[in-house]
Amino acid sequence: MSEILAKIKTPEKPGMRQRLMEAARAEFSDKGIESATTRGIAERAGCNEVTIFRHFESKQNLLAAVVQETSEEFSSLCECRGEFSGDPRKDLERFAQVYNASLERCEGMARALVGDGHRRPTLCKELVGDVIEPFHRSIACYLDRLKTEGLVRQDLNSTAFAEVFTSSLFGGLLRRTSGLSDLDRDAWLRETVDIFVHGIEVAK
Amino acid sequence: MSEILAKIKTPEKPGMRQRLMEAARAEFSDKGIESATTRGIAERAGCNEVTIFRHFESKQNLLAAVVQETSEEFSSLCECRGEFSGDPRKDLERFAQVYNASLERCEGMARALVGDGHRRPTLCKELVGDVIEPFHRSIACYLDRLKTEGLVRQDLNSTAFAEVFTSSLFGGLLRRTSGLSDLDRDAWLRETVDIFVHGIEVAK
DNA sequence: AAATGCTGCAAGTAATCACTTGCATGCAAG
DNA sequence: CTTGCATGCAAGTGATTACTTGCAGCATTT
Known part of the structure; x- marks a missing residue:
């Protein structure tokens, strides 16, 4: 090719x-x-x-x-190398912002692939799967590190967390660009991070 | 019409x-x-x-x-009247299961509308907006009730919670039906509820 | 000057699309 | 029996699709 x-x-x-x-x-x-x-x-x-x-x-x-170009662009956009503060909220915020910005740049193609993509599984896997997976890994890896430091609950499934986290960001983008959400981008990111940090539990 | x-x-x-x-x-x-x-x-x-x-x-x-038929079917499917246990985890699980089952029944149309929908804002609003909003309200309402009972943190934005919660369920469905997720449906629901209940915080 | 290679333009092809028309058939109610 | 109505079938319409062909202009390279 x-x-x-x-x-x-x-x-x-x-x-x-x-x-x-x-x-x-x-x-x-x-x-x-x-x-x-x-x-x-x-x-x-x-x-x-x-x-x-x-x-x-x-x-x-x-x-x-x-698709290939978009995929490469997305990959390089959401490379999350570098420094983390160690403060989970701040770092999750950073993950969210980076991922969301990358998504926004590629929104049209992502949307198009959601619509026609299941008849083009190869393209879909190439653009979505192979690109997002490394990002998921870096989130999971980050969380696992925090776990060893006791900053995160031990029973957290960190790879599942990464998937659910990015899914809610993607779902949010779809809602916003369809005019279906009350929240703007920043509010969405803030609320999402807030929930994923705290859940609904009462403060200790 | x-x-x-x-x-x-x-x-x-x-x-x-x-x-x-x-x-x-x-x-x-x-x-x-x-x-x-x-x-x-x-x-x-x-x-x-x-x-x-x-x-x-x-x-x-x-x-x-x-679209109208699908919309009505979805509405009636995810009517969440009836009894809540008062246990946040159990009730969120129920919300998640009901919503996810409804979504699965309408997945094809939802997917189609994500793809072509932004050129059909009316249909999109009809199928998605007007149908999901009541569901969001019932989640938010439920959470607000728990708030007064002190079972949920006071600073939780309950309407935002509803949006983010359903978005992650929708995103998950898209991932699974595209063969991009490691988790099956039940695992996804379980992990999602787990995160939305606990966040990442260490147990008190 | 000659050759090469990208481009535009005009025209055309075969397929497919939503949609139409006219007629024959069969079923059910009067 | 006859009238009406839902359907099937065959044929066709005009628009649009991806894609092709042939030719001419124009720039750069040789």
Whole structure:
């Protein structure tokens, strides 16, 4: 796959190809994968429809390229290397902000894949699974460290926590962008972190 | 709208119309709204394509009818009247199970609407917003009652809790049906409730 | 100057879509 | 029996889809 792309890519004119991918991403994002048209993409890119096929050969290939790019971008966006304060609330807030910002950047594609994605399991797994998993691991790893320090309850299932935590962030994004939530982004993040830190339990 | 539907509905043969709606729901669910075809719906219903248009006049109308039906079904499924034990964990588990079961029944449509829904804000609001809101209110109301009894921390934002709670259930469903989660349904519900009850805090 | 390669433009292809029309059939009520 | 109504079937409409072909312009490289 990547050799093919590289071969197409290598000639001159890097501008066109990039413009096409951005246009395609925009089109896929707000029309959905099936409803996106090559004509629409060409219009967004300000070029002729034929140019798409000269670069990518098919809509399918173009989609694959866009998904790959989105996936890489998401990955690099939510790399959470570096310093943690050790204060669980602050650090969870940071996890939440980083993850949410990455999600927002890729929201359209994520939404599109939720809709059409179960008929494209490969793409779905590539974009979502392989990308989110490392993020989950870093959260779980962080929590396990706090566990050894006694800052977190011992019976917490840290990998499950990571999944549920990011799911509520994703669900929240969907609600907000559909105009269904009373909370804005910051409120959502704050409340989410608050709940995941405290639960509903009365203070000790 | 309902008068129109009623007028079409009133003639004989209740079987056909119902079969069409079920077929349409299945088709919308696994092809997505835009990619669903009237031909495919007719095949599922085991009837001629023309029959669809004689009953519903357009694909648009059929979709509207299906959404309305789905919405009503979801509403009645997740009506949470009745007795609570007063034990927060047990009751949250019950909320989670009821909501999740309702979601599962309507998963295909929900997924379809996430994908194509932002170009159909009315349908989206109808199916999702107007239906989930009452459920959120009953959770919030329940929590507020527990607050007065001192069984829940006083500074908990109960409406936000309801939103975040259901969002994580929805996100979980999406993950599972995409084959992206390690947890099965029961594990997901259990872990979610566990976190929303305890958070990560060390036991008192 | 010649050659190469990206691009635009015009036109066309075969498939598929939602939707229509006209007619035949069969069932049920009058 | 006859009238009405739901349905099937065959055929077709016009729009739109992804994708192709052939040609010409234009820039850069050789």
